[in-house]
Amino acid sequence: MPPPADIVKVAIEWPGAYPKLMEIDQKKPLSAIIKEVCDGWSLPNHEYFALQHADSSNFYITEKNRNEIKNGTILRLTKSPAQNAQQLHERIQSSSMDAKLEALKDLASLSRDVTFAQEFINLDGISLLTQMVESGTERYQKLQKIMKPCFGDMLSFTLTAFVELMDHGIVSWDTFSVAFIKKIASFVNKSAIDISILQRSLAILESMVLNSHDLYQKVAQEITIGQLIPHLQGSDQEIQTYTIAVINALFLKAPDDRRQEMANILAQKQLRSIILTHVIRAQRAINNEMAHQLYVLQVLTFNLLEDRMMTKMDPQDQAQRDIIFELRRIAFDAESEPNNSSGSMEKRKSMYTRDYKKLGFINHVNPAMDFTQTPPGMLALDNMLYFAKHHQDAYIRIVLENSSREDKHECPFGRSSIELTKMLCEILKVGELPSETCNDFHPMFFTHDRSFEEFFCICIQLLNKTWKEMRATSEDFNKVMQVVKEQVMRALTTKPSSLDQFKSKLQNLSYTEILKIRQSERMNQEDFQSRPILELKEKIQPEILELIKQQRLNRLVEGTCFRKLNARRRQDKFWYCRLSPNHKVLHYGDLEESPQGEVPHDSLQDKLPVADIKAVVTGKDCPHMKEKGALKQNKEVLELAFSILYDSNCQLNFIAPDKHEVRVSGG
Numbered sequence: 001m002p003p004p005a006d007i008v009k010v011a012i013e014w015p016g017a018y019p020k021l022m023e024i025d026q027k028k029p030l031s032a033i034i035k036e037v038c039d040g041w042s043l044p045n046h047e048y049f050a051l052q053h054a055d056s057s058n059f060y061i062t063e064k065n066r067n068e069i070k071n072g073t074i075l076r077l078t079k080s081p082a083q084n085a086q087q088l089h090e091r092i093q094s095s096s097m098d099a100k101l102e103a104l105k106d107l108a109s110l111s112r113d114v115t116f117a118q119e120f121i122n123l124d125g126i127s128l129l130t131q132m133v134e135s136g137t138e139r140y141q142k143l144q145k146i147m148k149p150c151f152g153d154m155l156s157f158t159l160t161a162f163v164e165l166m167d168h169g170i171v172s173w174d175t176f177s178v179a180f181i182k183k184i185a186s187f188v189n190k191s192a193i194d195i196s197i198l199q200r201s202l203a204i205l206e207s208m209v210l211n212s213h214d215l216y217q218k219v220a221q222e223i224t225i226g227q228l229i230p231h232l233q234g235s236d237q238e239i240q241t242y243t244i245a246v247i248n249a250l251f252l253k254a255p256d257d258r259r260q261e262m263a264n265i266l267a268q269k270q271l272r273s274i275i276l277t278h279v280i281r282a283q284r285a286i287n288n289e290m291a292h293q294l295y296v297l298q299v300l301t302f303n304l305l306e307d308r309m310m311t312k313m314d315p316q317d318q319a320q321r322d323i324i325f326e327l328r329r330i331a332f333d334a335e336s337e338p339n340n341s342s343g344s345m346e347k348r349k350s351m352y353t354r355d356y357k358k359l360g361f362i363n364h365v366n367p368a369m370d371f372t373q374t375p376p377g378m379l380a381l382d383n384m385l386y387f388a389k390h391h392q393d394a395y396i397r398i399v400l401e402n403s404s405r406e407d408k409h410e411c412p413f414g415r416s417s418i419e420l421t422k423m424l425c426e427i428l429k430v431g432e433l434p435s436e437t438c439n440d441f442h443p444m445f446f447t448h449d450r451s452f453e454e455f456f457c458i459c460i461q462l463l464n465k466t467w468k469e470m471r472a473t474s475e476d477f478n479k480v481m482q483v484v485k486e487q488v489m490r491a492l493t494t495k496p497s498s499l500d501q502f503k504s505k506l507q508n509l510s511y512t513e514i515l516k517i518r519q520s521e522r523m524n525q526e527d528f529q530s531r532p533i534l535e536l537k538e539k540i541q542p543e544i545l546e547l548i549k550q551q552r553l554n555r556l557v558e559g560t561c562f563r564k565l566n567a568r569r570r571q572d573k574f575w576y577c578r579l580s581p582n583h584k585v586l587h588y589g590d591l592e593e594s595p596q597g598e599v600p601h602d603s604l605q606d607k608l609p610v611a612d613i614k615a616v617v618t619g620k621d622c623p624h625m626k627e628k629g630a631l632k633q634n635k636e637v638l639e640l641a642f643s644i645l646y647d648s649n650c651q652l653n654f655i656a657p658d659k660h661e662v663r664v665s666g667g
Contacts, residue, residue, distance in 0.1 A: 008069050013054055014041055014077045030063055037077055050080040052113075060115040084110060085119035089128065097154075104157035111164035121170050129162045130180045152194040159200035166207060173211040178218060181208065185222035188231075188246075195236060202231075202242035209249035216253040223250075225262075225269050232274050237290055240279055244293040247271070251300045252434075256307075263304055267449060276446045291439035298441050299434040305452060306431040308379040309421075313371035320378070323385050324367050328355050330388045331399045358403035360412025370414060375430075380421040384414070386453040387460060394457070398464050408474050411467035413460075415477070420460055423485055424452070427492070443497045454499050459488055462506050469511035483514055490517075557581055561595055562654070576604060577652070585609055586644075588652070608646060618642040624653040 006026045011019045020040060024033055031047070038046040051061040054074040060081055061069065069075075079087070088110070091103030110116045133155075166173070187193055187201040205223065208215040223246070231243040247266070254262050266272070275297075279290065286294070313320050332355050353364045361367035371381050388395040402410040425431070445451040463484050472480050491505040559578025576599045577588040589604035619625065622643040644652040 008073070009071050010069065010073045010075050012037055012051070012075045012077055014043075017041055019074075024069065026066065026069075030061065030066060034077075041077075043077075048080050048083050049077055051075045052078050057112070058109065059113045062115055081113070081116045081119045085116060085123055085125070089120065089123045089125055092128070092132070101154050101157070104154055104161065108157045108160040108164065111161045114168050114170075117165050117168045118170060121165060126162070126165060126171050126175075129158055129165075130176060132158055133162070134177070134179050134183050152197060156194060156196040156200065159197060159204065163200055163203050163207075166204075173208055173215055176208070176215065181215065181218050182222055184208075185219065188223060189227045191230070195239065198231070199239060199242055202239070202246050206242065206245045206249045209246070209253050213253070216250070220250060220254075225265050225271070229269050229271065229274060232271075233278050235282075237279075237282075237284065237287065241287075241290045241293055244275070244279075244290070244297060248293060248296045248300060251297070260304060263301070272446050272449060276443075280443050280446055288439055291441055292437075294441035294446075295439050296434040298445055299429065299432070301445075302428050302430050302452060303432075305379055305425070308382055309375045309377050309425055309430055311378045312374055313368050313378055313381065315366060315368040315372075320381075321368055323381055324356075327359060327384055327388055328352065330392060331355070331359060331396055356414075359399060359414050360402065360410070360416060361414035362412075367414065370418060373418075375425055376418060376421040379425070380418040383421050383453060383456040383460075384417045386450070387417075387457045390453075391457050394461055398461070402464070409472070410474075411464050411472070411480075412474075412477075413464075416463050416467075417456075417460060419477075419481055420463055420484070421456060423481065424456060424459060424488075427485070427488065428452075442492060442495060444499050444502050447498050451499070455502075458499065458503050458506065459484065462487060466511050483511060486514055490514075553579070553583060557583075559587075559599060561591065561599070578604070579610075583610065586652075608644075608652070612646045613644055614647075615645045616642060617645065622653060623651050624655075 008024045008026060009021070010024055011021055013019045020037065022037070022040075030051075034049055034051060035046040037051070038044075038049055043049065052075065053059050053061070054076040058076075059065075061075065078084075088103055088107050092100055092107060094100045094103065107120075111120065165171070184201050184204050187197050188205065193201075205219055209219050225247065228243050228247060232240050234240065251259065251262060251266075275294070279294070280286070315321070356367045357364045359367070361370050363369040371378060398411075399413055402413060405411075445455070448454050463480065466484055466487065467480050470476060470480055470483065487506055487509045490509055491502055494505055496502040496505055556579035559576055561574055561576050574591040574593060574595075575588060576591055576595065577586060578599070578601070579586055580601065586608040587601050587604040588606050588608070591599070619639060619641055622641045623645075624643065625641050642654050644654070646652075
C-alpha cells in the first residue's frame, strides 16, 4: 500500500551525529516537526533551530516552501535564521581580522536565502555593510600592503553579501548615500583592482541605475564611459558582461535629450569597435548573459532612430524639402539645367514633377507628402539620402534603370524606400524596450558605425533585384515586399558576421530559391504527413494527375503563335504550332502576321506525327544553341531554349522568352 500523499520520507543531518531517517507529515506545523527532530537528539530550545536543504543552496525550509520537499531529500538541522542573523551581525564587527573574514564569507553564502536575508535586514544589516564599505576600507587601507589577499577577500565578501541581500527586493535602492556611491564607483575607476571586487561593484552600479532615478543621476556623475572602456579590453568575459550591462543601464535610463549625446560619446570612445574586437571576435564562445547584453545594446542603439521614425515631414520646411531636391540633383543633374538657369517657372516645375515621378514618389507634385506617415516618417528620407550619397553609383543605376522601364514594370524607388524602412524598423523592433530574456544580437550590426543605414542600402538593392526576378508590376508591390521580408529574415537567422556576409547570404536567396524553400516547407509540414492526409492524397492522386494531363493537352490543342528566328537571329516572322484533337499529330506552319484567335489545322501545311518524336532537349543541348555564335545569346535565351527532335537530323527549335509562353523557331 503506497504511503499517504502528505507523508514525505527524508534524511536529516546534525553535525557529530548519524543522519536520522524519518517521515514528515506535511499536515503538521513545521515547528512541531523541528521539535520532534530536536527531541530525538536531546537538543533543548527547539525554537532556536530550523531545517535547511543539505545541498549547495542551503535554503531554509519554511511554511511557504515546505511542499517542495520530495521523497529522498536530505535536510540539515541548523540554527534558526534569526539566530544565524544575530550571530553574524555580531561576528562581522569583530576586531579579529580572521574572525571578520570568516563571518563575511558565511554572510555572503547565507544572504542568498530570502528567509535569512529578511532576518539580517531587520537588524539593519544593510546599513552596517554600507558603513563598512564607506569607512572600513580606509581603516584597513594601511593593512592592504601587508595583508592584500585578506583585504581583497574581505571587501569581496562584503560586496557579495550586499548584492545578494539587495537582490531580494526587500530594501529600496533610494536609501544609499553619495559617499557609498562614490566608494563603489572608485573601485570601478581603479586601474588595478581585484576581479571579484570589480565584478560586484559593476553589478551594484547597474542595479542602482536601473532601480532609482536619483541614483542614476549620481552614478552618471561618478562614472564615465572612458573609465568603463578599459574593462572591455581585458580577457575576462564576466567583467566585460557586467561592464556592458552598466553602459546599457546608463543608456536606458538617460533622459531623451541626453540619450543621443551619450550615443555620440560611445561613438567617440569607439565602443562598437572595441566590442567587436575584444568580445564578438575574441577567440572564445559568447555565453548567454553576454549575448543578452549585446542584444540590449543593439536594441538601445537602434531605438535612437525612433525620433526620426516618428517625425512627420513638414512640407513647408525648406531644409527638409532641400533633402528631396538633393535626391533629385544627384540622380538627374548631370542631364538637366542648374537651378539658376533661365527658363520659365512652369517649365522647371514640369521638369521637377517628371523627375519626382522617375524617383518613384507617390505624390509627383509635392513628394514631401509621402513622408507624412509615421512610421517611418523622416527616417525613410534619411535612408534615401544616405544611399544616394554613400552608394551613389548604385542609387543612380536603380533610379535610371527603373525610369527607363514601362510605367507598370518600374520599381518605384521612393515608395519602395518608405515601405522598406518601415519593414526594417518592424524587423528590428525599433522603439520597443529590450526583452529581459532575449539574447538575439546580430554581430554584423557591430561592424559599422552606420549599420542601420548600410542595412537599408543592401536591402533596397535586394528589393530592386527581387522586383526584376518576379517580373513585378505595380499591382505586385505588396507581394514583392513580402518576399523581400522573407529574404531578409532568413538571411538574418544565419547570424552573418559582417554586412558583406549578409549581402552574400541574400545573393543565395533569390526569388526562385524562396519559392523552392516555400515548396519544400509546405511538403514537410507535419499536417501533410498525417495518415488521413496521406490516404486522401493517395486516393485522389490519379484523378489529379489525369486532370493536369488533360489541361496540358487542351493547351497544346489550342496551339500558340511563335516568333521565328532567321539566320541573323532577328525575330521578325511568325509561325504557329498546335496538337491535333486526337493528340496524334503536331500541325505547324508559317504566318504572315500574328493571328487573332485560333488558327485552323488545314491552314498549317506541315505535320509531325507524335510517334516520330525521338526526344526533347533543353538549353545548351538544343541544336539552335550549338550553332556558331548562338551561345552569345544572353543567358536568359539559353536557359529557356528547348527542341523537339525527330527522324535523323530534324528538329523543331523553341525559345521561351519567359516562364508563361513558348516561342518556337523552325529549321
